[in-house]
Amino acid sequence: MNAVLFVGHGSKDAEGNEEIRIFVKSVAEGLEDLMVETCFLEFESPTIMQGIDKCVRQGASRIAVVPITLFSAGHAKIHIPAAIDDAKLRYPTIDFTYGRPIGVHQQVLDILTSRLESVGPLNELGLNQEQGLEETAVLVVGRGSSDADANSDLFKISRLFWEKLKVKWVETAFIGVTAPLMDEGVERCLKLGARRVIILPYFLFTGVLIKRMENMLEQYSERYPELEFALADYFGFHPTLKNILQERALEAVQGESKMNCDMCQYRLAAMEHIDHHHHHDDDHHHDHDHGHGHDHSHDHGHNHDHDHSHDHEHKHDHGHEHDHNDHHKHEQHTPVHANDSGDNK
Known part of the structure; x- marks a missing residue:
């Protein structure tokens, strides 16, 4: 049986967590013949592993884990894949797939x-x-x-x-x-x-x-x-968001997700310095001494020395045309880095 495990961020606010549960139930209505469960990253139970345990107890042989996050940042790139790694060791006969966050849609x-x-x-x-x-x-x-x-x-x-x-x-x-x-x-x-x-x-x-x-x-x-x-x-949780999450779930179940960091060498290197259990006390410990031979070449070359002068017409597919002869220039934004996972808010 195929199962979809949606991962919410979790909140100290009980009403916020209940909002996620209610929303996932509405998403499940469009996912016929699939087992659908909800879990949380932090502050609330079930944890990801507890959610996986529940799916397995109910007969799931393939589990698609889908993050309810806006973007792919720390939670989606590190914490959730790490929990899936643990689950693969606990359940070697279960097939796990990982879905994409909401992202650009x-x-x-x-x-x-x-x-x-x-x-x-x-x-x-x-x-x-x-x-x-x-x-x-x-x-x-x-x-x-x-x-x-x-x-x-x-x-x-x-x-x-x-x-x-x-x-x-x-x-x-x-x-x-x-x-x-x-x-x-x-x-x-x-x-x-x-x-x-x-x-x-x-x-x-x-x-x-x-x-x-x-x-x-x-x-x-x-x-x-x-x-x-x-x-x-x-x-x-806009009603249209249901369509996006249903799409993400079906992608994952069918093995069509294009997640670019599951099992990525950069994530594994980062794991050495990050507590990937993320505030959950698990009753087991797994030594992640297994290699992944994926060569992800990330070329982050940025050339910010450019000037955008919009002295041209913008024609749009959606049936209107307007002329931005405003000669405005996009100023540079200087990034400031700090520790924050930021995928979900």
Whole structure:
């Protein structure tokens, strides 16, 4: 029997954990003939291993582990694959596959558009009217990670979102860990000429960071009374997210996932310095003295000495055309590295 084990981050807030369980049940409704279970990385039970144990007890012979995380950072690249390594040693006859996180997906843009409408109907915001375009900026704000790959994915999503919307600017910032921070993002929007800034939080969960953003928004309004600021709903468990997670689950069950770091030599090297059990007390210990011969050549060459002058027309597939003859230049963002897993928030 095929099983899908969804991995939530876990929270100290019981309501947040229950929200994940309810959401996974709704996802399971579209996964016929599959056993579907839920587990958590931290703060809540069952753990990943306990979730795997339950699947095996119920007769699973193949288990697809699917992370409910926005991006592939520390949790998705290190902690979850390490738990799968342990499970392979415990259950050598079980076939394990690993699914992808939510990541960059076309339907993510639909979710963001829906969340943007929480500020008000798009036609009232001027997002579908030419007169509002030259003064509107959307600032997509993520949690921030020490993983450059995860941070770059948010920038890619922002760019794709700009292609979809008829606003002059869609900028990117983070609430912590790395630059540009939210204050810097807002300042950039204003320097570019925006008179309306809509902040769009890219988080799965509400919490203290959303409240912090609400407080920061009040400060912006007091500092710039002549300008308009608004905070849209956070990404969250949107109904469309069910489709993405069902897709990720079926990919994993069918062995079609393109996860680029499961069993990767870089992950194994990092494991030597990281407590991969991640706050869970397991009643077993496995010596990871097994080699993986995957040659992952990661070329991280960055050339930031470039100037983007947008003196050309942007034509979009979705049926509208607009001319960005604004001669604006994208400034450099200097990354700041710190320890944070950042995949899920």
